[in-house]
Amino acid sequence: MKRLRYIMLLAGLMSLSLQTIYAQRITRSFRNTSMSEALTILAKSTKDYHINFMYDELEDFTVTTSIVKRTAPDAIRQIMGFYPMKMTIDGENIFVECTQKTPTKMIGRIVDAHRRPVDFANVALLNVRDSSLINGGVTNENGQFVIPCEARKAIVRVSCVGYITTSNTYNIGKIGTIVLHENTINLKGVKVKAMRQNIKLGKEGMLVDIEHSELNKIGTATDVLREMPRVDVSSDGTVNVFAKGSPLIYINNRQVNDLKELHQLKSDNIKNVEIVTAPGAKYNAEIKSVIRIRTIRRQGEGWSGENYTTTKFNKWWGGSQYLSSTYRTGKAEVFGELWGTTTPGGEDNVVSTEINGTKNIFIEQTSPIKYRSKGTGAKVAFAYSIDDSNTFGLSYENQYGSGNGGTTDSYQKIMEDGVQTAFVNEATNISDCFSPVHNANAYYVGKIGKLGVDFNATYFWKKNGRTMSIKESSADIESRDVHTRNRQHSDMAAAKLILSYPVWKGALSVGSEFISSRIRGEYANAEQYVDASNTKINEQSIAGFAEYGLKFGAFSANAGVRYEYVKSDYYYFGELQTEPSRRYSDWFPSASMSWNSGKWALQLAYTCKTRRPSYNSLRDEVQYDNRYTYEGGNPYLRPCITNNVDLNVAYDWLSLNAGYNYIDKPMVWVATLYQGKDIVFLRNVNFNNSQDVYVSIVASPRFGWYNPMAEIDYTQSFLCTDGFDVNKLSNRPCFNFRLNNRFNITSTLKAFLNMRYKTGRLNDLQKTKSFARVDMKFTKSFLNDALVIGVYANDLFKTDTEQWTMYGSHTVMEKDCYGYERCVGMSLSYNFNATKSKYKGTGAGNAEKSRL
Known part of the structure; x- marks a missing residue:
C-alpha cells in the first residue's frame, strides 16, 4: 500500500512563559477550546517538552478544564481527559493522538x-x-x-x-x-410530558447527547467540551478531565493531535460525547482518560469546504485561519487543508526564592515576559470505501513553526542574611524553531467474515531547537552574558493491529502495537557555566492486549489485560550508559461492571496504569536559568504505577464520580541544592508513594430556555515524603465550584455565562492559592447555520491568577503571576455542503509520539 506521509503538528512550542525557572509547572484554564489549540498553548507554557500531534486526528475534540500547577505530561493527560487518546513521552517530545472506527x-x-x-x-x-x-x-x-x-x-x-x-x-x-x-x-x-435524559452511561463511560440538546448550536467542539461535566477547557484550549488529567481525544475513532481540529468541528455536526474515566486494556497503559466525539453522518457527494477565522486581543493581537476542502465521489474521498496561526502571550511574574545553604539568601525577581509563536501547516488525505465494511486510507501532514520572545525589564534583588547585597538587571531573548515536522499514516479498517480488523501504520520525523541569550548586568556583583543552544531530532515508526470477534454474548478483542523510536539531543553553554550535553536514546517497545466484554440484561462487564515490554538504550556522548538504560516488562489488568435501568446508571471499574518519565526528564544535562537557579533531568528516574478504583453513578440529571488512586514511586518536581552550593536545582525525583481521593457531583437540570450545569469537585492528595530532606506538608483538600449558565434566547441566538471558583490546594510539594474566573459568550447563526459568528470575553474580572509556594530541600520558592487570561475575541465560521470525513485512520505509536 502506497504510503502518503503526513506531519504531526508540533503543538509543542516551548514554554510560552519564558519562566526561565518555573515553566515546568503549568496553570491554565481552557474553556471550549479545541484540543489542537489547547496543546499548542500548553506547549508554549513549557520549555521542557515539544508537544506533537496530528492535526486532523484531534480537530473535532474540545477541551474544558483547568490545570493547576501540573507538569507538562500531567497537563496534557488532563486536557485529553475522557477523549479516546494516547500520550507518549519521548525525551523532550510529547506525542498525542487518537483511536476508533465505525464504517457503517x-x-x-x-x-x-x-x-x-x-x-x-x-x-x-x-x-x-x-x-x-x-x-x-x-x-x-x-x-x-x-x-x-x-x-x-x-x-x-x-x-x-x-x-x-x-x-x-x-x-x-x-x-x-x-x-x-x-x-x-x-x-x-x-x-x-417528560424531558429527555441527555446524560447516560455508554459502552465505556458517561455519554452526553449533543445532537438533541441546546449544545447543538453552541459553536464548535471546543465550546461543547467546555460545557461537559467534569471536563475543563482553559482559554487557550487545553482540556483536562477531573482527577484524570489530560485525555486522549477522538473524533470518530480518529485521534485529535491538534486542538485546532476541535475548533474546526462545528457543534451541529456532533452526535454525542463519551467521557471515559477508566480506559481498558486496548488503550496505552499511560492513558488515564479518554473523550470520544461522534459526529452526524452527512450525506452527499461533490465538493464541500470549511473556513474558520478567529481573532482575539488581551494585550496583543493574535488570530488563526483555517481552510479545508473535501471532494467525495462514489466510494472515494480526497481531503486537503491549510492553516496558519499567530499566537501572542505574556506573563507578569514576581518570583521569590529563599535558599538556606551555607548562608540565608533571598532573591526576588520581577520578570515580565512576552512571547509570540507562528505556525503554518498543510495536510492531504485519501480514503476509499471498498464496501460498507471495508475501508483504507493514507494521509500526510507537514508543519513549520517558530517562536520568539523574552524579557526586557526583568530584575533581581538579592539579600544575604537579611542585608541587600546586589541588584541585577536581566534581559533575555529566546528564539525557537519547531520545524520541519512530517507525519505519515496508512490504515485499513474492515471485516473478514465476522473478524474485525483495524490496522494502522505511522512514521513520524521532526527537528526542533532553541537558542537563548541572557544578559545579567550588575554594579554589585559579576555581570554575565550567557548563551545556550539546544537542538533535538527525533523519528519514530510504529504499527498497530487490533482484531475483534463475537464470542458467546459478547466480543473478544486482541491487539498488538510495535514502536521503534530514536531521539538525539545536544545542549551547549558557550560560557560553560553549566556542562555541555550530547545524548541519544534508542527505544523499542511491543505491546499486546486481550479484552472481553459481554452484556446480560441490564448488566454489562468487561475485563482485559495489557502487556508492555520496553527496551531503552541511553547514550551519553556516544557511549552506552548502563544505569540509565532500562528494560520494562509490565502487565496492566483492567475490569469494569456496569448497570443501566431506566434513569439509573452505575459503573465500577479498576485499572492499573503507568507513567513513564519523559525523554526530557531523563536527560543528563543541566540548564542555566539564572545564577541562582538551574534545572535539568534525572537519568535514574523510574516509572510509577497507579492502581485506580473509579465509580460513576447517574440518575436523570444528577451524576456522581468518585475514586481512589494509589501511586507507587510517583515522579515529583523537586527543588534541591546543586552540588551543595547556594544554587537551586530543579528536577523530577521518584518519591515512595502517593494516594489520591476524589469526588465530583454534577447537576444539569433543564428549564426550557435556561439550562444550567452546577458542579462541585473535591480532591485530596497524600504524598509520602519519608526519606527525603523536604518539609512535610499538611494534606489540604481542594474544592472546585462551577456554574455554567446556558440561555437559548432564540433558535439562532445563544448566550453563555460560566463562573468558577477553586480553593487553594496542596499538589505534591506545592501549595496553590485560590482563584476565580467568569467568562461570557454569544453566538449567532445565519444562512441556516452555515455562517456562525461568535463574540466572547474571558476572565472578566482579571481573577484567574497563578500563585503558589513550592517547598524543597533547603529551598522555598514562591510565584505570583498573571498570564493575561482576560481577553476579548471573535470567531467566524462558514461551511458549504459539509460532510463527515471517510478517513478512519487512528495512527500507531500515539503514546510514543506524545513522548517525542
Missing part, C-alpha cells in the same frame, strides 16, 4: 402522525439474534438520527415520552421515515 451507519428520521419531526426520541439498535444492545442514539430537532453500527442488520427500537414505542428490523444504511403515534396521558385536563 443506521440512518433514518422519526416523525409523528402529523408528519412533524420528533426530536429527542431514543433510538436503540438491537442484535437480531438475542436483542442485546448494539448501539443507541437520539433524534435531532428534525427527527433525524445517524447511529454507527457494524452489523449488517439490526432491530431499530424507537421510544419517546408521550409516544408508543415501536420496533422493526432493518438492513444497515438509510431506512427512511418511522412514524410514532402519540400516547399522551391527561390528568384532570393537564397534559403531562
